[in-house]
Amino acid sequence: MRYPAVAGKFYPSNPEELKKTIKDxxxxxxxxxxxxxxxxxxxxIIGVVSPHAGYIFSGQVAAYSYLEMSMGERxxxxxxxxxxxxxxxxxxxxxxxxxxxPLGVALTDKEMVESILSHGNGAIEEDAxxxxxxxxxxxxxxxxxxxxxxIRIVPVVMMVQEPQYAETLARAIxxxxxxxxxxxxxxxxxxxxxxxxxxxxxxxxxxxxxxxEEMDPKGLYSTVRRNRISMCGYGPVMALMNIALNKGGRxxxxxxxxxxxxxxxxxxxxxxxxxxxxxx
Numbered sequence: 251m252r253y254p255a256v257a258g259k260f261y262p263s264n265p266e267e268l269k270k271t272i273k274d275x276x277x278x279x280x281x282x283x284x285x286x287x288x289x290x291x292x293x294x295i296i297g298v299v300s301p302h303a304g305y306i307f308s309g310q311v312a313a314y315s316y317l318e319m320s321m322g323e324r325x326x327x328x329x330x331x332x333x334x335x336x337x338x339x340x341x342x343x344x345x346x347x348x349x350x351x352p353l354g355v356a357l358t359d360k361e362m363v364e365s366i367l368s369h370g371n372g373a374i375e376e377d378a379x380x381x382x383x384x385x386x387x388x389x390x391x392x393x394x395x396x397x398x399x400x401i402r403i404v405p406v407v408m409m410v411q412e413p414q415y416a417e418t419l420a421r422a423i424x425x426x427x428x429x430x431x432x433x434x435x436x437x438x439x440x441x442x443x444x445x446x447x448x449x450x451x452x453x454x455x456x457x458x459x460x461x462x463e464e465m466d467p468k469g470l471y472s473t474v475r476r477n478r479i480s481m482c483g484y485g486p487v488m489a490l491m492n493i494a495l496n497k498g499g500r501x502x503x504x505x506x507x508x509x510x511x512x513x514x515x516x517x518x519x520x521x522x523x524x525x526x527x528x529x530x
Contacts, residue, residue, distance in 0.1 A: 251347060251348055251350050251355070252345065252347040252348065252349050252350065252378065252381055252382070252405075253350050254349075254350060254351055254352070254388060255382065255383045255384070255385060255388060256385045256388055256389065257351065257352055259304070260303070260304045260305060260385055260388075260389050261304070261305045261309075261389060261392060262352065263352050264352065265352045265353055268351075268352045268353060268392060269353070269396065271305060271309070272305075272309070272313075272392060272393060272396045273285065273396075275305060275309040275310050275312070275313045276313045276316075276317065278309075278310045278313075279310075280310040280311070280505075280507055280511055280512070281309075281310040281313045281314070282313055282314050282317045282505075284317065285317075286316055286317045286319075286320035286396075286397050287320055288320065288324070288397055288398050289320055289321075289322060289323060289324035289325075289397070289398065290320065290321050290322075291321075291322065291323045291324075292321045292322075293318070293321045293322050293527060294322065294323075294527055294528040294529065294530060295318060295319055295321065295322030295323075295435055295525065295526070295527060295528075296435070296436065296490075296493060296494045296497055296499050296526040296527060296528050297329075297435050297436030297437060297438065297490045297493065297494070297525075297526050298315035298316070298318060298319050298435075298436075298437055298438070298523065298524065298525050298526065299315065299437075299438045299439075299440060299462070299487055299490065299522060299523065299524035299525075300312045300315040300316070300390060300393075300437055300438070300439055300440075300523060301439070301440065301441050301442075301521035301522065301523075302332060302385060302386040302389045302390065302439045302440070302441060302483075303389075303441055303509070303519060303521065305389070306512065307509040307512050307513075307519065307521070308441065308509070308519075308521040310507070310512075311505050311506070311507050311521040311522065311523050312389075312390075312393060312521075312523065313393075313523075314504040314505040314523035315393075315437070315504065315523040315524075315525065316393040316394070316396075316397060318504060318523075318525040319397070319435060319437075319525075320397050322435060323433060324398065324401070324433070325401060325432075325433050325434055325435040326359070326401075326402065326432045326433045326434065327359040327362050327401070327402045327403065327404055327427075327432050327433075327434050327435075328394055328401055328402075328403050328404070328434070328435050328436070328437060329362075329403070329404040329406060329423055329434055329435075329436045329437070330387045330390050330391070330394075330403055330404070330405050330406065330436075330437045330439060331387075331406040331407075331408060331419070331436065331437065331438050331439065331483075331485075331486035331489055331490070332384065332386025332387040332390075332405075332406070332407055332408070332438075332439035332440075332483060332486060333386055333407070333408055333409075333411065333439070333440065333482045333483040333485060333486060334380055334384060334386075334407045334408060334409035335384060335385065335386065335482065336380075336382075336383050336384055337409070338379045338380055338382065338383065338384075339377040339378075339379035339380025339381070339382075339407065339409070340375040340377040340379075340380055340409070341373070341375075341408075341409045341410040341415070342370070342373050342374045342375065342406070342407075342408055342409070342410060342415055342418075342419060343374075343375055343376070343377035343379075343380035343381065343406070343407045343409070344363050344366055344367065344374060344375070344376055344377075344404065344405065344406050344407075345358065345363070345376060345377065345378045345380070345381045345405055346358055346360045346363050346364075346376060347378050347381065347405075349387075349388065349391050349403065349405060351388070351391050351392050351395060352392070353392050353395040353396070353399065354395060354399055356391050356394065356395060356399075356401075356402070356403050357402045357403070358402060358403055358404060358405065359402040359403065359404050359432070361430055362402075362404050362426050362427075362430060362432060362434075363376065363404055365425070365426035365429050365430055366404065366406075366422045366423060366426045367422075368426075369421065369422040369425040369426055369429075370418060370419070370422045371418055371422075373415060373418045373419075374418070374419065374422060380407040380409065381405055381407055384407050386407070386439040386440075386482075386483060387405045387406070387407060387439060389439075390437050390439055391403065394437075404423075406419065406486075408483075408485040408486055408489075410485070411483075411484055411485025411486075411488070412471075412485070413467060413468050413471050413488060415485060416467065416485050416486075416488035416489040416491075416492060417488075417489075417492055419489045420488075420489045420490070420492035420493045420496070421492075423436065423489070423493060424493060424496060436489075436490050436493060436526075438483060438486035438487045438489065438490040439483055439486060440481060440482055440483025440484065440486060440487055441481070441482055441483070441519055441520065441521055442454075442455040442458060442459075442479070442480075442481045442506075442519070442520035442521060442522055443455050443479060443480055443481065443508075443518070443519065443520040444480040444482070444519050444520075445480075445517045445518070445519065446480070446517055446518065447516065447517060447518070448508060448510050448518050451508050451510075451518050451519070451520040452508075452520075454477060454479045454520075455479075455481075455506060455520040455522065456506075457473050457477060457479065458470060458473055458474055458479050458481055458484070459503055459506065459522055459524070461473050462487060462491065462501050462503075462524055463501050463502065463503060463524075465491060465494065465495055465499075465500065465501060466491075467487075467488040467491040467492055467495070468488075470484055470487065470488060470491070471484060471488060490526060491526075493526075494526040494528075497528045497529070498528065498529050499526050499527055499528050499529070500526070500527055501524055501525070501526050501527075502524065502525050502526075502527065503522060503523075503524050504523040504524060504525055505522065505523040506520070506521070506522045506523075507520075507521055508520045508521065509521075
């Protein structure tokens with residue numbers, strides 16, 4: 251079992267309080283204003299980009315991603331990819347451990363993990379150390395449980411975020427889903443600019459988001475590096491973009507905001523909700 255590292259810090263540790271908090275994030279002043287229903291099948295959803303800060307700051311933006319996810323078909327498995335903030339573990343790490351949150355146990359799809367490992371060309375490793383204290387995957391799990399607590403997950407943590415790793419991960423996920431006949435949705439967990447003035451966050455985040463909407467993963471990578479955009483999860487986003495490109499998909503920004511929209515502050519962190527759609 252992988253026990254929660256940031257419950258009581260990034261989100262409430264009490265189950266009823268956590269359910270109420272997530273509900274309030276959907277209905278909050280910067281949230282989408284409606285609650286999700288359990289997978290209506292209205293849209294062809296490939297995956298979403300979702301932020302991973304404390305719920306008080308980024309949760310209302312994340313709610314847009316999960317509302318959109320709930321409008322797709324019910325997935326068998328949700329692959330959650332996040333950056334490695336701790337420096338622990340392998341460069342590209344999956345785990346077979348089930349994730350415990352205050353809302354219960356999110357079962358890991360162990361067959362999918364094994365298949366991803368087999369298609370990872372040695373670049374992907376099974377390594378629980380990378381997940382032990384990492385919050386970027388953990389904070390996504392209660393949102394998924396809120397929509398449907400029975401959905402299985404595959405947690406992935408990326409320390410090395412070069413384009414070739416994103417491509418390898420994307421291909422391994424695609425091949426595993428095909429091999430096992432899984433209906434999969436993907437979450438790419440990232441925040442955007444970190445601790446910069448609001449106008450800088452707006453400008454730099456827009457540069458990165460434009461590349462995502464243009465479906466240009468290598469362009470995103472070069473834009474982030476060239477302009478020193480402190481986006482922490484560009485690797486997971488590139489992996490999701492590659493999956494969507496191979497499906498002939500498109501991306502659409504749902505919501506952008508910063509921590510300064512919640513509480514005025516001289517330096518802010520940027521958050522975005524972006525959805526990826528397959529062909530209609």
